[in-house]
Amino acid sequence: MSIPSTTTSVLLNTGAEMPLLGLGTYKLVGYADVYRAVDAALAAGYRSFDSAAVYRNEADVGRALKELLPKHGSCREDIFITSKLGPKDQGERSMEGALQSLSQLDLGYIDLYLIHWPGTQGMDVTDPRNPGNRAQSWATLEELHAQGKLKAIGVSNYTPAHMKELMQSCKTPPAVLQVEFHPQLCQTELRNVCQEYGVCFQSYSSLGKGELITHPDVMEVAKHCGRTPAQVLLRWAVQQGIPVLPKSSNPDRIKDNAKIFDFTLSDADMDRLSGLDCGHKYCWDASQVI
Structure with a gap:
């Protein structure tokens, strides 16, 4: 699938549009x-x-946005905020954790809220309580979604098996699955699952933790295009309709990473x-979480 270079958002199954480019914090x-930043x-x-x-920065992100939106001629409704339930709050503490995120950000509502990890902090990945905790967390997110506090809900780092389990039991389907994705990890099976269920597949670690920007093939494509390796890697994803979340604290790099819609x-x-594609993961691997 290839999208026009000028397309800058994707339509979620909630009817809302999510930008293809976001700042990872x-x-x-x-x-x-x-x-x-x-x-x-x-x-x-x-x-x-x-x-x-x-990330322990929800309060700072919310405060910065409230201070800066007027400066940039924008308001709360112009931006899309994503946050995630911590693994320590999976299950019984999910309501407390989600309400804490809402309170910390202090922006009225969260546009997209994800279960960050299919397991539970402090439990072994093979602990039989993991599926029940995931289900309880999802029920919490569904409740807050129904109240309008979470405009869309989804998951992160789920495997195809976790996705199928969720789709069989949920009342509200996930809007987004956010996982590691880059040329060395094309995630074909997961993308097919998302397509089947109408879930938006979103990428994090598009640059392979910075390792891929020095890969010879990436550098050659970048030279050929007259672009930076980072821009090429990000463009490779968004050209497939996959939202990206490059993270940086460097203002110049943040600006450069945004220049992916004009080529x-x-x-x-x-x-x-x-x-x-060789199945290489630079980040968390949830394949052993039952």
């Missing part, structure tokens, strides 16, 4: 750093911001990058 710690992102045209309870990769370049 993992490792953005401290108000000064968060403020600087959010300011640079808004100036560069970002309208989506991704946080999580485990298109050729079919040959797309195929060359996709040909790097």
Whole structure:
């Protein structure tokens, strides 16, 4: 699937549009750093911001947005906020955890709220309580979604088996699955599952934790396009209709990462990058979580 280079959002199964480009805020710690990154992102045209309870920056992200939106001529309704339930709050503490995220961000509602991890912090990945905890967390998210506090709900780091389990039991289907995705990890099975169920597949770690920007094939495609390796990797994803969440604290890099909607990769370049798929994961692996 290839989308026009000018397309900048994707339609969720809730009817809402989610920007294809968002700022990942993992490792953005401290108000000064968060403020600087959010300011640079808004100036560069970002309208989506991704946080999580485990990032410990929800309060700073919310405060920065409230201070900066007027400066950039925007309001709350113009932006899309994602956050995630921490693994320590999976199950019985899910309501407390979700309400804490809402309180910390203090933006009235959260556009997309995800279960961050299919397991439970402090439990073995093979603990038989994991499926029940996931189900309880999902019921909590469904309740808050019905109340309008969470406009869309979804999951992160779920495997095909976790997705199928959820789809068989949920009342409200997930709007998004957010997982690691880049040319070395094309996630074909997961993408097919998402397509089958009408779930938006969203990418994190599009640059392979920075490792892929020095990959010879990526560098050659970038040279051929007259673009940076990071722009090429991000474009490879969004050209397939897959939203991306590049993270950076560097204002210049944040600006550069936004320049992915004014060019298109050729079919040959797309195929060359996709040909790097080897199932390599740089991040969390949930395949052992039952």
